[in-house]
Structure formats: structure tokens, C-alpha cells
Amino acid sequence: AQSVTQLGSHVSVSEGALVLLRCNYSSSVPPYLFWYVQYPNQGLQLLLKYTTGATLVKGINGFEAEFKKSETSFHLTKPSAHMSDAAEYFCAVSVDYNQGGKLIFGQGTELSVKP
């Protein structure tokens, strides 16, 4: 069965510092991987996704993630944090072709940005 583990339920960084949110997945077949962001009282918005091809994926708002098959990881990074990045971030995997492409989410990481 597929699963996603996000290391760290809370991450705090200073404005301008590097953001690193960790995600590891478990899958017996090549996965499709996603990062979604949830701002307070809002729905989820796609940041970026990995399907096939280039393993370094660039997303919106300056975020990027690298798919590392050998490490079964898909960590999310941003070189310089902004106050507006404060939100909850979810890593998700979608592999189940016979199950309609449902998303399996990690537990989420809440990012705080200090001025």
C-alpha cells in the first residue's frame, strides 16, 4: 500500500531563511507526487507535482522539489522564506490506477515564518 510520511508537524524559519519540508513516500510502483498548500480557512492549492521526466520540479511562489527515487523522498524547498509562506503544507502520492487516482496525503507540516 502507498503511504506518505512528512517529517515534522511544525517547522519554524526566519524570514529570508531556507525552507525545507521533508516528505518520504512508500510505493511499489512509480508514484506521482504532489505538494499542496493550505492557507487558514481555505482549500488546498497545488504547489507543484512530479509525474515523469525531470526530477527537479519547480512550482509556484518560488517553491521546488526534487524526486529522489533511491531515497523515496520528495522534499520541498524554497531558498528564501516570506511571511506569506506561513501555511500548512501537504505532500501527497497518487499511484492507484485502478482506484481513480485518489490522493494519499501525509499528515501535514505547519510552516511558521518569523520576522
Added chain:
Amino acid sequence: DSGVTQTPKHLITATGQRVTLRCSPRSGDLSVYWYQQSLDQGLQFLIQYYNGEERAKGNILERFSAQQFPDLHSELNLSSLELGDSALYFCASSPSRLAVGNEQFFGPGTRLTVL
């Protein structure tokens, strides 16, 4: 704005009651997904419909049911409500039947509080 609408935004009800949550997908999207977000279970896939037919089922309780209508809007029915059903319920839509690798667009959610 994802283009997915959900009503109502908030719902407060009592144990044992029945409620209906409504979702309108993005124009042209045929797949509708329902997810439940709670503090203890995180984000979990409930059920998917594609063009009016049930396509995939997740951790959906027998007290819960859903359907997708000819105009493609979907309703999630929750009955015999328990305190533990209090959660944020998201609807997402996608143009594809499988949606594997495709983005799912999330609505703003319906917050259900069971007292």
C-alpha cells in the same frame, strides 16, 4: 479561486442528525472526489465519482453516502451523526477519470460541527 464550489461553508448540527453537503465541480470536470480532514485522522479520501458513477471508495463509513447528478454536481450525505464526524469536508474535481498525475482542484470545504 479553484472554480470548485461547496455549500454550506459551515454546518452545526446535533448527534443523530443527517446532513447533506453539496459540491459543484469546475466547469467541464467529470471527476469529483470527497475528502475528510480531521485533527486525528488528517486528510483522508472518502469516495470518487466519475460522470455519475462511483469510481473508487476509500475510508467512507456506511453511514455516509454520495452521489453525482447528471449536471455533475455531487452531494455527500452524512447520517446518524456522531461527535467524531466533526471535520472539514473537501470536494475536489478533475477532468480525468483516473486523474493519476493530474491536478485535483479543491473547493473551500464545509466545516461540520456535531454537538
